Amino acid sequence: MSSHREAPSISQDPAADNADTYAFVSPDDPSTVTIITNYVPLEGPPGGPNFFEFGDDVLYSIYIDNDGDALPDITYQFQFNTKIRNEDTFLYNTGPIEKIDSLNWNKRQFYSVHVIHSHHKDNHERDGGGDLLGDNLACPPCNVGPRSTPNYDALAASAVHHIARDVTVFAGQRNDGFFVDLGAIFDLGDIRELQEHHVIPSAAGHSVDPLKTLNIHTIAIKVPISHLTRDHTMPSDPMSPGAVLGIWGGASRRKVQVRSENGKPSKGSGPWVQVSRLGNPLFNEVIVPVGDKDRWNAVDPSDDKGFEKYVNQPELAKLLPVLYPGVFPNLAAYSKDRADLHAILLTGIPSGVVPGFQNFTGPKPADMLRLNVAIPPTTSNPNALGLVGGDAAGFPNGRRVFDDIVSIELKAIAGATIPLVDPSFTPDGAVGLVSSYLEPGVDRFQSDFPYLGTPHDGYDTPSS
Amino acid sequence: MERLSRRSFMKIAGAATGAAALAAAPPMARAAIGEEGAVRTHPTADVPEEPLVAYVRDAQRGEVTVTSGTAEHTYRDRALVQRLLRAAGRA
Numbered sequence: 001m002s003s004h005r006e007a008p009s010i011s012q013d014p015a016a017d018n019a020d021t022y023a024f025v026s027p028d029d030p031s032t033v034t035i036i037t038n039y040v041p042l043e044g045p046p047g048g049p050n051f052f053e054f055g056d057d058v059l060y061s062i063y064i065d066n067d068g069d070a071l072p073d074i075t076y077q078f079q080f081n082t083k084i085r086n087e088d089t090f091l092y093n094t095g096p097i098e099k100i101d102s103l104n105w106n107k108r109q110f111y112s113v114h115v116i117h118s119h120h121k122d123n124h125e126r127d128g129g130g131d132l133l134g135d136n137l138a139c140p141p142c143n144v145g146p147r148s149t150p151n152y153d154a155l156a157a158s159a160v161h162h163i164a165r166d167v168t169v170f171a172g173q174r175n176d177g178f179f180v181d182l183g184a185i186f187d188l189g190d191i192r193e194l195q196e197h198h199v200i201p202s203a204a205g206h207s208v209d210p211l212k213t214l215n216i217h218t219i220a221i222k223v224p225i226s227h228l229t230r231d232h233t234m235p236s237d238p239m240s241p242g243a244v245l246g247i248w249g250g251a252s253r254r255k256v257q258v259r260s261e262n263g264k265p266s267k268g269s270g271p272w273v274q275v276s277r278l279g280n281p282l283f284n285e286v287i288v289p290v291g292d293k294d295r296w297n298a299v300d301p302s303d304d305k306g307f308e309k310y311v312n313q314p315e316l317a318k319l320l321p322v323l324y325p326g327v328f329p330n331l332a333a334y335s336k337d338r339a340d341l342h343a344i345l346l347t348g349i350p351s352g353v354v355p356g357f358q359n360f361t362g363p364k365p366a367d368m369l370r371l372n373v374a375i376p377p378t379t380s381n382p383n384a385l386g387l388v389g390g391d392a393a394g395f396p397n398g399r400r401v402f403d404d405i406v407s408i409e410l411k412a413i414a415g416a417t418i419p420l421v422d423p424s425f426t427p428d429g430a431v432g433l434v435s436s437y438l439e440p441g442v443d444r445f446q447s448d449f450p451y452l453g454t455p456h457d458g459y460d461t462p463s464s
Numbered sequence: 465m466e467r468l469s470r471r472s473f474m475k476i477a478g479a480a481t482g483a484a485a486l487a488a489a490p491p492m493a494r495a496a497i498g499e500e501g502a503v504r505t506h507p508t509a510d511v512p513e514e515p516l517v518a519y520v521r522d523a524q525r526g527e528v529t530v531t532s533g534t535a536e537h538t539y540r541d542r543a544l545v546q547r548l549l550r551a552a553g554r555a
Binding site for chain 1: 517519
């Protein structure tokens with residue numbers, strides 16, 4: 001998956017597991033950028049009575065680099081606080097939750113938002129630093145079912161908060177927007193539509209999307225573009241270096257946790273230590289080997305040089321010809337470093353590669369989403385294949401919620417993007433067949449903030 | 465509460481963490497740590513592989529808890545608590 005349970009340590013810590021990061025020019029408000037970071041992957045909708053929530057002991061951060069050095073210039077920090085109205089009941093709610101301040105809602109969560117402007121990463125990890133943009137902001141409840149959360153969309157809408165400095169935020173449960181045939185892809189790289197060609201063949205089938213019935217917890221923020229760019233303007237020239245933002249999310253925990261013997265919450269001490277991060281989807285999941293995944297989560301994008309070797313010679317590119325014998329002969333014979341993937345994932349695509357497009361942040365290799373904010377959103381028939389499909393408003397120019405990441409990255413790793421940097425290479429014919437073979441449903445997303453669709457309720461989606 | 469004497473605590477702590485940490489610390493870090501008011505010990509205990517943790521459980525009462533392996537000891541040492549608070553910039 002994009003980054004759901006992608007590393008050994010963080011797979012044991014869902015509340016801090018950054019599963020997806022999205023960044024795009026808001027299609028309904030193109031003077032702003034929307035950034036989304038998702039946590040608590042693979043939520044089964046009926047998971048009560050203690051339904052899913054953010055960690056009160058986790059520091060959630062969204063980082064923006066606007067000068068190409070892979071260090072955060074702007075950081076938005078989110079910290080959560082759970083409140084219980086009635087400790088004498090086991091119930092999440094004691095009646096229908098019809099409003100966000102309903103007295104029937106027993107276990108509620110609130111959060112604060114700070115912004116930090118600093119060029120030093122250490123400054124971004126201080127507790128309580130920065131400027132407070134909003135406090136005591138309510139999350140919506142989880143979508144329990146028709147008796148408990150009868151008008152969920154209204155509840156969720158009331159949890160969209162307009163806070164200081166023209167910032168809009170939402171934090172709470174949504175439908176997971178990522179789509180992939182998990183069951184097949186982790187069964188030795190199977191693609192059901194192509195499995196008759198697999199080294200362990202079976203009759204061709206149809207891809208299945210298990211995530212379509214699972215929820216996730218979303219932190220979404222919408223910020224005026226001029227608040228994020230280095231010169232505080234709204235760029236109009238896509239070829240301007242100042243038009244590109246580097247964006248990633250991360251979660252940190254205190255270095256020391258002391259548990260109490262009386263059941264009270266544990267107490268943290270010491271500095272914040274990063275336990276999860278994510279820029280480009282699937283980077284840690286598919287590119288980094290298992291022995292280095294925890295380290296990758298712990299370090300910053302500015303320290304990514306040591307991971308270049310995994311991008312230059314990706315394991316999956318070597319596996320595809322083995323798993324699908326005779327299908328990828330040109331890929332199998334290609335031994336050069338993958339300059340195409342290095343550009344897409346670690347530096348951005350420089351000008352001159354794709355006409356009229358660049359999202360280059362400089363030579364420093366770093367895993368960040370790179371969003372060229374001078375490229376307007378595609379509001380009519382956007383192509384889920386993004387730049388590969390001729391739609392420069394999509395991945396790897398940032399990432400929209402509906403972008404078909406699995407198809408894009410599978411095609412790229414299979415060799416579709418090598419000719420951009422090495423015209424002597426001819427992609428194998430099978431590259432055109434490599435795909436997620438999934439079409440997310442129309443209710444998976446919504447057209448306005450926070451763009452991810454209504455989470456499934458536990459009554460109507462009892463098993464998943 | 466006085467189950468572990470200050471002297472024995474300093475001996476264990478010095479052996480398990482202080483000595484190991486200082487040995488690994490670069491010269492600048494050692495200078496930053498400082499040795500003002502430190503108690504010199506001559507530890508003989510084995511250095512455990514996992515962290516030995518000492519924390520101030522109750523500053524008002526001068527209580528310090530030390531955990532090592534699966535053991536935990538709490539004892540009272542107001543002078544040590546004062547020094548730890550100073551080291552933490554809280555006193």
